[in-house]
Amino acid sequence: MKKDSNIPYKIYLEESEMPKAWYNLRADMKNKPAPLLNPGTLEPMTYEELIPVFCDDLVKQELDDTTPYFEIPEEIRNFYKMYRPSPLVRAYCLEEKLGTPAKIYYKFEGNNTSGSHKLNSAIAQAYYAKKQGLKGVTTETGAGQWGTALSMACSYFDLDCKVYMVKCSYEQKPFRREVMRTYGASVTPSPSMDTNIGRKINAEHPGTTGSLGCAISEAVEVATSNPGYRYVLGSVLNQVLLHQSVIGLETKIALDKYNIKPDMIIGCAGGGSNLGGLIAPFMGEKLRGEADYEIVAVEPASCPSFTRGKFAYDFCDTGMVCPLAKMKTLGADFIPAANHAGGLRYHGMSSTLSQLYEDGYMKAVAVTQTDVFAAAEEFARVEGILPAPESSHAIKVAIDEALKCKQTGEEKTIVFGLTGTGYFDMVAYEKFHDGLMTDYIPTDEDLEKSMSKLPKVDK
């Protein structure tokens, strides 16, 4: 096997090399992401309007688009030390298998019980809730990755954690539910009978198995109607991208340590938490004109907000109770087809990333799920790690790019984000093995329909 003598298989930073501050990408953007709007007045949401829903410090982070660095509190850095630094891995075996001259690295965020990068922001949000003296937090979860991360974080800070889990996932995916219970979270199938909105939906749609939008509405209702509670969210928001910048910062420190200059950075994108975190310091250099990188977002062809969505103000939830965000969106009503197994099912994309995309700082590629699972399996067999379907979107494009290098002879250095492991996604893998997985690409008519309901906003 070829091996660069000085580059280990896995680059681990020392504790002393770990980042001490998060990087706020917005500070370096000339065109700032548009503000959240109050759904009633259509005016920008103020600090005072947001603090009944979110923790005070998190609202400050959410609204601050000028401060470039936020110090990571020591308590969070201590928690990070339990599972970070995550390794930056040189994919020697994958390179050999592909016969590519490209050099492939991946930042692996799956070595923690939540199984993904979600923990990076969960622990931060739990910390600020604790600091504020709150009793607990509420959230929604679909398959359960974010809910698991949040339950771990709340357990660490001794906070109550109420998770509203989409009913069909609650019933069909009991294992993540049990992980959450191990960490002391209460997990309620949504729609429940605990909330006004849940009772309403159950009455209007008897036997419904729920949706993410409904679970969000329940979690927000519980947070705002119970003193000492706030609502937290695992993606899309600016604060989440801020916390997730630890991924990119560690990646850059590790690369710099070995004088490696990446040509291309690839990340999967649903709401943008991973992509925004991974690319942050690289995009910062690009925005400041200090360096150039090809930056590629990969999304599912079945939920193509970057490549086929509109750049417009839209609701963040299907219940339309949350603020409006300006983003690449397929419409708040959009739900990927039932055969969609590959994660990344949010209808919109982080405002920050949407703005950067519109301004030409990054490109996006949409891939179909059978291709994604084939790439996942190929990767697993040579690199050992069984990847999450979400992460495998990035693998697919990294392999494609490495194969292009094989044809051109280019020795590109490719870095991609491996956001997590697929241990709780074996039902989807089973479908793939049994040849039962199909692809779905929404038609133009489908998208026109869901995007026709975008709210009219003159901004």
Next chain:
Amino acid sequence: MKKDSNIPYKIYLEESEMPKAWYNLRADMKNKPAPLLNPGTLEPMTYEELIPVFCDDLVKQELDDTTPYFEIPEEIRNFYKMYRPSPLVRAYCLEEKLGTPAKIYYKFEGNNTSGSHKLNSAIAQAYYAKKQGLKGVTTETGAGQWGTALSMACSYFDLDCKVYMVKCSYEQKPFRREVMRTYGASVTPSPSMDTNIGRKINAEHPGTTGSLGCAISEAVEVATSNPGYRYVLGSVLNQVLLHQSVIGLETKIALDKYNIKPDMIIGCAGGGSNLGGLIAPFMGEKLRGEADYEIVAVEPASCPSFTRGKFAYDFCDTGMVCPLAKMKTLGADFIPAANHAGGLRYHGMSSTLSQLYEDGYMKAVAVTQTDVFAAAEEFARVEGILPAPESSHAIKVAIDEALKCKQTGEEKTIVFGLTGTGYFDMVAYEKFHDGLMTDYIPTDEDLEKSMSKLPKVDK
């Protein structure tokens, strides 16, 4: 939080510090473990008798009780680099939670897709099979941890991998089966209709859901009746303990690097693969009179081979086709009660460890599974990692010992082996959360009955 300023949360070795040879504990034993016996002649098994079943090089390792070190082939060291070194973690958060003056470290072997230490020997066994030019290997698996590790290893070396999986696990635990399929293994529920023994058992016991003993017999039959195949096993054997010594060697190098001298080393024990690997270099020092350590094996009260078994020759499989080994055993017929969820269900214990136990070099403790799951949950909540039930046996005793230190004020340094993660064991966790988990301790009569059938051997 208290923190020794110079001891990081996680000690990772550099690639250059990783062990280059396995350590063969038997070389330093005065009383060598008794040899395997031919079940027909009751004479020690020779190299020639063993090579139809096992790979040539592995038989050499199995029989060699004098060579202290075996070089780890470069191909295996390269694979190790994909998931090793595993971290030696200082359990600062657990110490704080317990309020103990003890210093607790754990060697965490779960950061790989197989989820446990089993991969350390799987990759070695696959390598020697490949080196011998074989087509493939066969094995049995219960819950699937070993089968998963072996399928990963075979995929890496492009070997065929036939796994016979106990039928009830195959049906009730489909996720590990799918992981194995992801790595290209063929997984057959046992008893199957592919083998003579499988057909015989199916005919005699229609509707049987299988047993580990039956799966072993099928795997051995397939290996010995198909040219180019050999049988491999994930525990009990000397060769497995040899490969697993990488756990202990890395642990010792990491401790030495920071001048840490452990007082006590704790490992869970089923067949002995983890315990034998973890303690190897420490026990070596003890055997050579260079240092002293308290060494503690932890086993389930429901399958107590160390603490209540006989030290005698016994069959390694319930089908009684394999060689006899002299070991602490509950009798080859012994099967833990159906409520046993906690792993470590083998009726016997590695000959090497059994001999060391008999000679007073280590002690053993048996713990009940509800206590084990309570310790697992306590650990998960503060240290983040959701542990495998097997590993949690060691956690339970580490916590008990740390609490003793709290009473006495002793600042003992405790090292335990955290063999793996519990992501595929959530059914057991669910039982625990729902208060449905019960304990089972076999009666003296139960054990007398199963041990009454030990073969009569005058050795």
